[in-house]
Amino acid sequence: MPTEFPSITLLVTHYNRSQSLERLLQAFQKQEIEFGDIVVSDDGSKPEQVKRLKQMAPTYNFRLITAVKNGGLGNNINKGQDAVNTAYTLYVQEDFDPFAGYGEHLADALGIMDERADVDLMRFYAYFKYPYLKPYRNGFSEMVFKIWYPGYRKFHVYSDHPHLRRTSFFEKFGRYAEGLKGDRTEFLMNLSFIKKKGKAMFYEDFKGLFDQVNSNDEPSTMTATRSDLKQSNNPLIVIVRGLYRNVKHTWEVLF
Template identity: 50%
Template sequence: MTPSTYFFKDVSLLITHYNRSHSLQNLLESLIGLSCSFEQIVVSDDGSQPQHLQKLEELSHQYGFLLVKAPVNKGLGHNINKGQNAIKTELTLYVQEDFVPTPLFPSKFQVALQLLHARPDIDMVRFYAYFEYPYLTPIRDGYYEMKFNIWKPGFRKFYVYSDHPHLRRSNFLKKFGSYREGIKGDNTEYGMMMSFLKNQGKALYYKGYTQLFEQRNSMHEPSTMHRNILRESNNYFIRNCRYLYRHIKFNYDYYFKPNPVRSPSREGSKDDSLGSGV
């Protein structure tokens, strides 16, 4: 092992995959190009089409990862749950297959590991987001602690959890519950976001939130997440109605609704919310 090689001891790489085997290969090649290696790599597939499954089998032999299959598509929640349950190490780096790390990632990931070992109270470290979290306290080397306070203004304060690339403790499901299954991916993420907050989860956040990972979707392998047009529109009226809706819903759910992940009675229920959009 050369000095430039990054071997991350006690860390497993968990990749969720669905019908984007070339994107998966691109992610794995990017990590090799950055001399990153892990104790374990798990690829959790969500019932991909036969051509992608064949490619996954080939890639599993080429890259030496554990492939966890599903007979049919069961959604994001089931895919993360079965993948996480296959992890054997203390820590998990979770990445969806359409992301690739930047050259800055390995050194900053080392810092994240140091911070997580030094702070047993921290549950996860986030490496990517669509916007800057509004309430941050500086730690070091570009990392900040996310400070959730229900009394602070705005609805973006709720976005402490995200299923974008992050490092977490592998007992995550024991502390915060399994991801909700049988519902849309946005609602799965929203449920975990609320469970994370209600169970006093703590997270660190890299303030340069697009500097460590890039999200890449091609014409041949576009995003498999299909969102309601109301979530994407920049129309002034729709955007402000959406903000008002989220502000009311998030506060109501946090105060009055039972934990959407921990409560068995809510498992598999349908929720037509606009999702979290973290």
């Protein structure tokens, strides 16, 4: 029996990875998860990729928002979000796949947001566990941010990883910065989220709801833009990088 979410639009950002997009949409179909709408926002993909998207649209019942040229992550999310008409947006980048049983957890997240008007965001995936959590229910915990808490990871309150948010998100936190690298675009939104006292919840089994899949045919487009220093696992570099981020982000939040 299908699990229906008429108040949620699935928003997927896409760039030259139509196979990944199709795998994501098939995963939702197999789980019989139905949304009020599906929007695919393309960031100026190659002509053959756009052609494939147009062929897929009737099969997966999505609205395709195209671009004349590549505008970057910020522009792609902005124009996709502008096309959403439902009360909630489930934002997922095309390289994520939901694990079996995801519909139950999405229903839990929606139920919390329906009853808690102060909650702006429900996070479903992360690379690491947020360090300061207050258990709530159904595996979700409130993220607690205090500027004096130790460690730079406290600053990672918002993330572009899969999450459910109110479609009125822009009214409170503003639009995504455009013309910048993806990591900086994401952090500036994170900074706005913190400064405007956004409230988010975090699913504690943070690798249990989605799988990030990057195949050889369609590798990640984000890691290629990051410097070696940002990705190095050298212990000394990790320590220095953490201290630098803590000081830098504290300054950005305060000033």
